[in-house]
Amino acid sequence: MGSETEQLRQTIDQLRREIELHNYRYYVLDAPTITDAQFDRLMAELQQLESEYPHLITPDSPTRRVGGKPREGFATVQHTVPLLSLANAFGDGELKDFDRRVGSALGNELYDYVVELKIDGLAVSLTYRDGQMVRGATRGNGVTGEDITANLKTIRSIPLRLNKPVDLLEVRGEVYMPKESFAELNRRREERGEPTFANPRNAAAGSLRQLDPAVTAGRNLNIFVYGIGAAELSGEPLPDTHLAGLQWLESLGLRVNTYRQLCRDIDEVIGYCRLWQDKKADLPYQIDGIVVKVNSLAQQQALGATMKSPRWAIAFKFPPEQAKTTVRDIIVSVGRTGAITPTALLDPVTVAGSTVSRATLHNLDIIREKDIRIGDRVVIHKAGDVIPEVVEVLKEHRTGAERIFNMPAVCPACGAEVVRPSGESAHRCTGAACPARLLEGLIHFASRGAMNIDGLGPAVLTQLVEAGLVKDVSDLYGLTLEQLLKLERFADKSAENLVRAIAASKANPLHRLIFALGIRHVGERAARVLAEHYGDLPSLMDARLEELTTIMEIGPKIAESVVNFMREPQNRALIERLIAHGVNVVAEAAPTGQSSPLAGKTLVLTGTLASLKREEARELIEKAGGKVASSVSKKTDYVVVGEEPGSKYEKAVKLGVPVIGEEELLTMVTSQQ
Incomplete structure (x- = not known):
C-alpha cells in the first residue's frame, strides 16, 4: 500500500512540475510548446487526482493559485532587508552629477553601470524557502509591508517553486498591468458606472490589495523581478555583480526583463535613456524611466545608502508626453449596461507615438470640473500611455464661440429617458430594449441566477441577434424550431432542447424574472425581497418610491432604480409582452x-x-x-x-x-x- 501511495505521489508531483514548466514557457518566456487545450487537459488531470487524494495536495500545487475565501485585512510583515526607494534624475545634468558622486566615493576604482527599464507598477518582495514560495509582500514604507501572498500566487508568471533548491531567497520585483489589460479593465468599469483607474500603476496596486484573491486573479497582472534582497545558499556562491544576479534569477525560473544593458560610462547610460524615451510607446507595458545601478555588488555595499535611497542607484524619469489640439465636438456612446459616456472628438495630433483623434471624458462631472467646451484648445496626454485624456483647457485661447456640452435627455440609440441615479457619476439609458445594450441584457436574462435557460449562451444569443430574430428578451419566447434550424451548428436535437428549455423557463419563480430584467442595483436577494413583498409583477410595476423605501433590505438607491425602470414606457411594454407569452409573474405562496x-x-x-x-x-x-x-x-x-x-x-x-x-x-x- 505504501509503495502505491509513493508511486501516486510521484505521478502527481511529476504532473505538477510539467504544468509549472508550461506555465514558465507561456508566461515568462512567451514561448509555449503546447496548445491551450493540451494545458487544460493537464490541469484537469491534476485537479481530478487531487480531488480523489486530497491528502497529497501541497501548497505549491498549480491548482492552489486561485481560490480561498476573501480575508478581513492584510497582516503586516517586516522585510528582511529594507526596500529603499530610488532618488530621481530628470535630465542629463543630474545623471552626470550622480556619476560624479559615485566616482568620488569609489576613488580610483573602475566601475560600470547596468541600466534597466523602470516598470511603472507596484514594488513587491517574494520569499522562497527550500525553493518554495512562502510569502509575498508589498513594499509598504520600505521596512514593513502587507502580506499579500494569496494575491501574488494568482500571478502565473510568479513560480510557486523555483527550478533549483535554494535555502532562502528573497527577491524584489515590480507587479504591473499590461496596457491592453488596463484599457479593457477601465472599459468594463466605465460601462458599469464604476470609477476608472487613472493609470496602469494604480490599477495594479488596487488589484493586488483586493481582499478577495479571485478578484486579483481576474485582473491579468504580471511581474518583472529586478533584484536580490537576501539569500542563503548551501555550497554555491552568490553572483558578484548585478548583471550576473539577474541572469542567475532567470535560471531559477523567475521572470526578468530582457531589456537591460551594461554601460561602461555615464555617456552610454544617457544614450540608453534617450533611446527608450523615444521607444517606450512600443512596449506592451508602461515604463516611466530607466533605472541606473552600479554593477559591482561589492561597490554597491561600499557606496551604501541614505535613510531613503541607495547611493549606488538612481532613476532617470521621462518627461510626460503632451500635445495641444482642439475639441471639435463631444459625442456620447451607450455601454452594455446603459452607461452614457461622453467622448471628445479632436483635431488629430501625435502623442506617445500614435495619432490621437478622440479622448474619453468619462462623465459630466469631469467635463464640468475641467470646464471643457466644444471648440476649446486643450492639452492632452495618454493616461498610462494608453488612454488619451484631456489634461487642461487653454482658456486664454477662447474666442467666445465655444459651446457648453449637456448630456442628452433621451438615449441616442433607443430614445428612452436618460437618468442620473443619485450617488452616481454616470448617466444611464433606462430602456431595457435598447439595441446598444441588447446582447449583454440577453446574456444576463438567460444566465443561471436569472431565468437559467440551458443552452442559451453568448454564442447562440449573438447568432440570434445578428440574424434579427431577437430584438429584446420577449422575442426569445417566440422562437420556433424552424428558425433555430437555419442557424449555424443547430441540429434537430439541439434546437428541440433549446425550445424546450426556453418554454420551461416560463414557470420560473417571480424573483428570478425580476432579477433577469436587469434593473440596476437589483441583485438576486433584492429581487427575492421584492417578489415576496408585492406578490406579483404588475403590483411592483406601480410601486411608489416612498413605499419601496419602507421595505426591509430595500434602500433608496434600489428603490429609485426600480421606479425609474418601471416608469419607462419601453420597459412596461416589454413586461406586457412577457406576460402575453405566458411567463410567470406571480410569487409562490409563502409556506405555512x-x-x-x-x-x-x-x-x-x-x-x-x-x-x-x-x-x-x-x-x-x-x-x-x-x-x-x-x-x-x-x-x-x-x-x-x-x-x-x-x-x-x-x-x-x-x-x-x-x-x-x-x-x-x-x-x-x-x-x-
Whole structure:
C-alpha cells in the first residue's frame, strides 16, 4: 500500500512540475510548446487526482493559485532587508552629477553601470524557502509591508517553486498591468458606472490589495523581478555583480526583463535613456524611466545608502508626453449596461507615438470640473500611455464661440429617458430594449441566477441577434424550431432542447424574472425581497418610491432604480409582452403550518457545501419557510457548515447555536414534503 501511495505521489508531483514548466514557457518566456487545450487537459488531470487524494495536495500545487475565501485585512510583515526607494534624475545634468558622486566615493576604482527599464507598477518582495514560495509582500514604507501572498500566487508568471533548491531567497520585483489589460479593465468599469483607474500603476496596486484573491486573479497582472534582497545558499556562491544576479534569477525560473544593458560610462547610460524615451510607446507595458545601478555588488555595499535611497542607484524619469489640439465636438456612446459616456472628438495630433483623434471624458462631472467646451484648445496626454485624456483647457485661447456640452435627455440609440441615479457619476439609458445594450441584457436574462435557460449562451444569443430574430428578451419566447434550424451548428436535437428549455423557463419563480430584467442595483436577494413583498409583477410595476423605501433590505438607491425602470414606457411594454407569452409573474405562496419544516427558523450558511451552491441552499431554506441571515447571533436557530468554515462557525460554537451539515439540512427540508 505504501509503495502505491509513493508511486501516486510521484505521478502527481511529476504532473505538477510539467504544468509549472508550461506555465514558465507561456508566461515568462512567451514561448509555449503546447496548445491551450493540451494545458487544460493537464490541469484537469491534476485537479481530478487531487480531488480523489486530497491528502497529497501541497501548497505549491498549480491548482492552489486561485481560490480561498476573501480575508478581513492584510497582516503586516517586516522585510528582511529594507526596500529603499530610488532618488530621481530628470535630465542629463543630474545623471552626470550622480556619476560624479559615485566616482568620488569609489576613488580610483573602475566601475560600470547596468541600466534597466523602470516598470511603472507596484514594488513587491517574494520569499522562497527550500525553493518554495512562502510569502509575498508589498513594499509598504520600505521596512514593513502587507502580506499579500494569496494575491501574488494568482500571478502565473510568479513560480510557486523555483527550478533549483535554494535555502532562502528573497527577491524584489515590480507587479504591473499590461496596457491592453488596463484599457479593457477601465472599459468594463466605465460601462458599469464604476470609477476608472487613472493609470496602469494604480490599477495594479488596487488589484493586488483586493481582499478577495479571485478578484486579483481576474485582473491579468504580471511581474518583472529586478533584484536580490537576501539569500542563503548551501555550497554555491552568490553572483558578484548585478548583471550576473539577474541572469542567475532567470535560471531559477523567475521572470526578468530582457531589456537591460551594461554601460561602461555615464555617456552610454544617457544614450540608453534617450533611446527608450523615444521607444517606450512600443512596449506592451508602461515604463516611466530607466533605472541606473552600479554593477559591482561589492561597490554597491561600499557606496551604501541614505535613510531613503541607495547611493549606488538612481532613476532617470521621462518627461510626460503632451500635445495641444482642439475639441471639435463631444459625442456620447451607450455601454452594455446603459452607461452614457461622453467622448471628445479632436483635431488629430501625435502623442506617445500614435495619432490621437478622440479622448474619453468619462462623465459630466469631469467635463464640468475641467470646464471643457466644444471648440476649446486643450492639452492632452495618454493616461498610462494608453488612454488619451484631456489634461487642461487653454482658456486664454477662447474666442467666445465655444459651446457648453449637456448630456442628452433621451438615449441616442433607443430614445428612452436618460437618468442620473443619485450617488452616481454616470448617466444611464433606462430602456431595457435598447439595441446598444441588447446582447449583454440577453446574456444576463438567460444566465443561471436569472431565468437559467440551458443552452442559451453568448454564442447562440449573438447568432440570434445578428440574424434579427431577437430584438429584446420577449422575442426569445417566440422562437420556433424552424428558425433555430437555419442557424449555424443547430441540429434537430439541439434546437428541440433549446425550445424546450426556453418554454420551461416560463414557470420560473417571480424573483428570478425580476432579477433577469436587469434593473440596476437589483441583485438576486433584492429581487427575492421584492417578489415576496408585492406578490406579483404588475403590483411592483406601480410601486411608489416612498413605499419601496419602507421595505426591509430595500434602500433608496434600489428603490429609485426600480421606479425609474418601471416608469419607462419601453420597459412596461416589454413586461406586457412577457406576460402575453405566458411567463410567470406571480410569487409562490409563502409556506405555512406543519408542512414547512423550517417555518420561522433563522439559519446561517458558512463554508463550501458539497453539492449545493450558496444561492441554491438559500432557495431550499426559504422554500421550507426559513430565513437565511448573514451573521450569527443568539437568535440563530442553526448554522449550516461546509468545508473551510469561517468565523461564523467559531461564533456558533461559542454561543451554543446548533451546527448542522449539508446532509442534515437536506433531510430537514425534505422530511415533510
